[in-house]
Amino acid sequence: MxxxxxxxxxxxxxxxxxxxxxxxxxxxxxxxxxxxxxxxxxxxxxxxxxxxxxxxxxxxxxxxxxxxEEPEVKGGTYVNSPIVGTFYTSAGSDKPAYVKVGDKVKKGDVLCIIEAMKIMNEIQSEIDGEVAEVLVSNEQMVEYGQKLFRIK
Structure with a gap:
């Protein structure tokens, strides 16, 4: 400090x-x-x-x-942000969210978009499972390595 x-x-x-x-x-x-x-x-x-x-x-x-400051350790796998940018739950404000809590996902399914330098990067699930938590809000700035989702 x-x-x-x-x-x-x-x-x-x-x-x-x-x-x-x-x-x-x-x-x-x-x-x-x-x-x-x-x-x-x-x-x-x-x-x-x-x-x-x-x-x-x-x-x-x-x-x-x-x-x-440390989040409670919960079961499941965390999906972390691979880049710094703005988190979006859907492809547009008039479109439904890619996933929400309780949705079943498969490896390769799009979970969200992170915009970095005017490029829209689709973040995909690396595992099959169920979305247990969405840890960030729509249009929130995210850091590299920040936890975005918990999938169990």
């Missing part, structure tokens, strides 16, 4: 209702808390603790909420 990222976090926490914030990432522990005047007090340490680095813990005065 670089200085710019820490500075951005301070701005976000300062403008929020949170009074305390703790985060551990790559062995760096970051703790911020607001005092009575709303000014954040920040400290960082180079400690590795037992808490997993992928967890963020938000602490407010009355409740604690944990957010885990």
């Amino acid at each position: 670089d200085y710019g990222s820490i500075k951005e976090l301070i701005k976000i926490i300062n403008s929020s209702d949170l009074t305390n914030f703790e985060m551990e990432f790559d062995g760096v522990s970051l703790k911020m808390s607001k005092e009575g005047n709303g000014t954040p007090k920040t400290s960082t340490t180079k400690e590795i603790k037992a808490v997993e680095a992928s967890k963020l813990e938000y602490i407010s005065e009355s409740k604690t909420e944990q957010v885990i």
Whole structure:
């Protein structure tokens, strides 16, 4: 985590209702808390603790909420995006979606289109199965390797 990222976090926490914030990432522990005047007090340490680095813990005065960034591991095979681009569920706004949850698919069936540099790339299923989850929304930007579908 670089200085710019820490500075951005301070701005976000300062403008929020949170009074305390703790985060551990790559062995760096970051703790911020607001005092009575709303000014954040920040400290960082180079400690590795037992808490997993992928967890963020938000602490407010009355409740604690944990957010885990990693998705729950579920059965099935994930179809990942082979490119960066815009995800489309169908060939056009007036056309039905290629697949939806519950649909049976076969190897080679088109699941979606990803537009990259004005080229429409059809993403095909590599296995036979049933669409268990669609993990992105229509017209959403996707990254290389991002999970798009779960097929079981």
